[in-house]
Amino acid sequence: MNDEKPWPDSIRAGECEQHEPLVRRVLAPNPSPYTFTGTQTWIVGAGGDVAVIDPGPTGSGLSIGDPADINGIGHVDAILRATAGQRIAAILCTHTHRDHSPAAAPLKEATGAPIIGCAPLALSDDGPRADSAFDADYAPDRVLTDGERLTGDGWTLEAVATPGHTSNHLCFGLVETRALFTGDHVMAWSTSVVSPPDGDMAAYMASLSKLYERDDHVYYPAHGPAVTKPRQLVRGMLGHRKQRERQILRELEKGPRVIPDMVKHMYKGLDPRLTGAAGRSVLAHLIDLENRGRVARDAENWRLVA
């Protein structure tokens, strides 16, 4: 769905790779169908202090279905190695899925750096998670709201509120080079999982449109390759979601349907491990359509509103 270069991934988990003078990446050892080659921790800054974005999972924070266990220790050590001689001024989290934020606590313990970024998320019922459970222990020292900035030695990061994948999702814009750290909001290797009740398709679409209005020159997602034609990718994603919505409406034109049947027709050749995630995405679309008065449900059956 995009013409970006394939991710070379010559580097291995734990190694540090320079992407531009102010930006480095350390890959966490948690590859899975949901995390691609693993969570990418981004380090911003080339001077005396740096920011660390999405420190990653700890041992219990890997995606569902991934048997690997890294204890978190190895990845925190890798971040410390990559930043040796520099002070970590802030630990930033885009959102609190457990492949992103749990390592913030051990990294804070090791460095004294404050945890700054997205809001914590307390859910009484986070529903059947399709990609990754929430990190209930996430405890930020400071929450950034849309447009708030954080500055260090030669770098400025600005929070861009992008709810949808999760309600607390933030992207971070590097003002100096117009790079945007997109977390799980926009990735080139896969569409983002939008899983109700916290995931919200209408909010997700609005957050895509918000990025489309910006003039970022590169995206650094939490998983997969850097995106060098961001607006083109975002436009494609908006189109893709609208196409899914039309597909759903066409399915329902044949009569009332349950979600698993719709997934079977709509996602040909899907990795069976991703069937649950596809179902959550269809549900997210249906809830959006329901809120707009286009569809209704009777128990598990969805139908068009005449």
Ligand SMILES: [Zn+2]
């Ligand atoms: Zn996520």
